[in-house]
Every structure is written in C-alpha cells, then in structure tokens.
Amino acid sequence: MILFPGSKINLGLHVLSKRADLYHSIESIVLKTEFTDVLEVCKLPDANKSDKVHIVLYNASEEIDAKQNICYKAYQILDQQFSLDPVQINLIKNVPSGAGLGGGSADGTATLHALNSLFNLSLNSDQIKEMSLQLGSDCPLFVDKNMYHISGRGEILKELSIDLSKYWIVIAKPQASVSTATAYSKITCNAKRGSLLDIIQLPVIEWRDHLFNDFEEYVSNEITEIMQIKDNFYNNGAIYASMSGSGSAVYGLFESEPECNLDSIVYKGRIKAI
Numbered sequence: 151m152i153l154f155p156g157s158k159i160n161l162g163l164h165v166l167s168k169r170a171d172l173y174h175s176i177e178s179i180v181l182k183t184e185f186t187d188v189l190e191v192c193k194l195p196d197a198n199k200s201d202k203v204h205i206v207l208y209n210a211s212e213e214i215d216a217k218q219n220i221c222y223k224a225y226q227i228l229d230q231q232f233s234l235d236p237v238q239i240n241l242i243k244n245v246p247s248g249a250g251l252g253g254g255s256a257d258g259t260a261t262l263h264a265l266n267s268l269f270n271l272s273l274n275s276d277q278i279k280e281m282s283l284q285l286g287s288d289c290p291l292f293v294d295k296n297m298y299h300i301s302g303r304g305e306i307l308k309e310l311s312i313d314l315s316k317y318w319i320v321i322a323k324p325q326a327s328v329s330t331a332t333a334y335s336k337i338t339c340n341a342k343r344g345s346l347l348d349i350i351q352l353p354v355i356e357w358r359d360h361l362f363n364d365f366e367e368y369v370s371n372e373i374t375e376i377m378q379i380k381d382n383f384y385n386n387g388a389i390y391a392s393m394s395g396s397g398s399a400v401y402g403l404f405e406s407e408p409e410c411n412l413d414s415i416v417y418k419g420r421i422k423a424i
Contacts, residue, residue, distance in 0.1 A: 151264050154186040155256035157245045158291060159319070159394045159401050161350060163363040165334070166341040173287075173303040174334055175341075179310065179350050181297050183319060185417040187257055188242040189221070191264040193235050202229065202236040209243045220258035220285055227281050228265050237265070246416060248327025250365075250395025255288035263293075296424045299347055312350060315423035318404040320383065322414040324375040326398060333396040336368045354403065357390045369397035376400055379414065386410045 161179040168174050194204065203225050205216040216222055221239050228234055239261065245253030259282045266273045273281075275294050282289035287304035299308040349360050370376040376393055383391040383402030386409065391402040399416070402408070408418075 151191050151268055153189045153191075153260045153264055155189050155245075155253070155260035156182050156292060157185045157251040157253050157256060158182050158288070159321070160250065160363060160392070161357075162346045162361045162392075163365060163395065164343060164346060165337045165339050165364045167339045169303065171303075174337075174339065175302065176300070176304060177346050178300050178304075179297070179346050180291055180300055181314070181421070182291070182295075183251075183321070183417070184419050184422055185245055185251070185321060187244050187253060187260075189257060189260050189264065190238075190240040191261065191268060192238050193268060194238050195235055202234070203239065204237070205239045205241065207241050207243060210241075210247075220254050221261040223285055224258045224261035224282075225265065227284055228262065228269075228271065232269065232271055234265065234269055237268070244416075246323045246327075246399070248329075249323050249399035250393065250397045251321070251399050252288045252291065252395070255282075255286050256292040258282065258285040259289045259292040296422060310350075311424050313424055314354070314403070314421045316405070317354070317389070317421050318407050319401055319417070319419060319421050320388075320404065320408055320410055320415060321394075321399055321401045321417040322379045322383075322410075322412050323399045323416045324373050324379070324414055326373045326375070328369050328372060328397045330396045333365050333369060337364055340364070354389055361390070361392070363393050363395075365396045366393045369393060373398050375414070379412065382410055382412055383408075 158180050163178040166175040262278050279290040279293045295309050297310040379400040380391045388402035393400050
C-alpha cells in the first residue's frame with residue numbers, strides 16, 4: 151500500500167499561555183499542502199515475529215534509529231491493541247524535518263491509515279485521530295480535511311473552508327533548523343490579541359499587517375536567512391509571506407506563478423481547492 155503523507159503551513163500562530171501540563175495553549179489556522187512524502191507499507195508474513203517492523207528511509211537528512219521513527223511508534227500503538235503481523239515500511243522523505251511543516255506528523259498519521267486498511271481494522275476517523283494524538287499534537291490534522299482552526303495544545307480542531315486555490319505557494323527551507331522545544335522555551339506568551347478566526351477573514355492582501363507567527367521573531371534572530379527569504383518573496387510579488395510553525399521553513403503566497411531565485415526552495419505549486 152502506497153500513501154502520500156502531506157505537510158502543512160500555519161496561517162498565523164499565537165502562543166497564548168503555558169499550561170499546568172507544561173504544554174502551551176496556542177491558536178493557529180492550519181492549511182495542508184500538496185508537498186508530500188511517499189510511504190509504502192506492506193505485510194511480511196514470513197518475518198521473525200520478534201522483529202516486527204522493518205523501516206527503510208530514503209532521502210532523510212539525518213540518521214534516525216528505526217525505533218525512534220514516528221512510523222514505528224504508530225505501528226506500536228496499533229500492535230498493542232491488535233497484535234499485527236510484521237510489516238516493511240519504506241519512506242521517501244521530501245518534506246524536510248525541523249521545518250515547521252508537519253512532515254513527521256503526517257508520516258505517523260499516514261502509517262496509522264495504512265495499517266488500518268492493510269489489516270482491515272475498521273477504525274473510523276475519530277478513532278484514528280485519538281490514536282494519532284499519542285504521536286504528537288499535530289498528528290490529528292492529517293487524518294482528514296484540508297484546513298483547521300486549532301486551539302488548546304493543538305488538539306482542538308475546528309474545520310474551516312476558506313478558498314485559497316487561486317494562489318500559488320512557494321516554500322523555502324534554510325539549511326539550519328530549530329528545536330521546537332527551544333523555540334517554545336524562548337517564546338513570550340500573549341493571550342490579549344484578536345482571534346485568528348477574525349483575522350483570517352480579512353482580504354489576503356491585508357494579512358501582512360495583521361497575521362503573525364509568534365515564533366518568527368525569535369527564530370529569525372537565530373537564523374537570519376528567514377528574513378532574507380521573506381524579503382525575496384515580497385520582492386518577487388508575494389501577497390503574503392511567513393514562517394511556518396516553529397520554523398524554519400518560510401512560505402510565500404502569490405497570485406501568479408512566481409520566479410524566485412533561491413537555492414533553498416523545496417516546493418512550488420498551486421494551493422488545493424477546498
């Protein structure tokens with residue numbers, strides 16, 4: 151079985167407060183993109199039952215112990231409940247890690263989907279969302295739908311339908327990455343702002359002055375290329391540009407196909423209609 155785990159961008163990201171459970175309360179608008187990895191999952195019925203998951207990563211930026219891979223963790227969640235047969239997982243990484251694009255979260259959630267279908271487990275979307283939350287706060291975003299308003303620690307989802315399909319998106323990723331944990335440790339929480347649900351209703355041309363990612367100030371001070379990419383996007387006609395998530399990827403929205411001369415560009419395409 152072959153699936154194409156996607157990615158996401160954050161249209162604004164507010165960090166509101168630190169919670170008693172040590173997570174942060176946030177608010178963001180999340181839009182999924184057509185920038186994908188490639189995931190293949192197949193049964194290995196004759197494999198050693200004590201070695202149940204074989205993972206091969208292609209195009210990965212760094213070596214990761216297979217047992218630390220989110221796809222392995224997704225298998226473990228279902229194996230504990232259903233005692234699955236061994237599987238082979240092949241993953242081609244296109245979406246860069248440490249970018250704020252949710253590529254790892256999408257891979258983990260897609261693995262749950264693939265195993266659900268492969269072993270006829272009959273799990274519905276709500277059940278997969280609940281299981282995916284064990285993998286990470288971003289994971290439920292990739293169960294279904296294209297756009298959400300997220301709140302809580304990221305697990306409270308409200309489906310949105312804002313058509314941005316007339317726009318092109320360009321995503322660039324500086325060589326440097328940022329630790330999400332470090333970014334959260336440096337952030338200044340601020341709960342006294344207008345809701346992103348109101349801001350997102352403004353014309354896109356006004357987003358530049360109203361729609362902000364709270365992580366961008368800190369991360370751009372650490373990685374100066376972020377502001378250089380934003381400036382390049384705006385100089386080439388972007389109607390809006392921002393860092394995604396806790397960084398370090400930067401995206402630009404354009405009204406027509408752009409020609410941005412940057413070595414750091416990892417994706418360019420139309421936004422999918424909702």
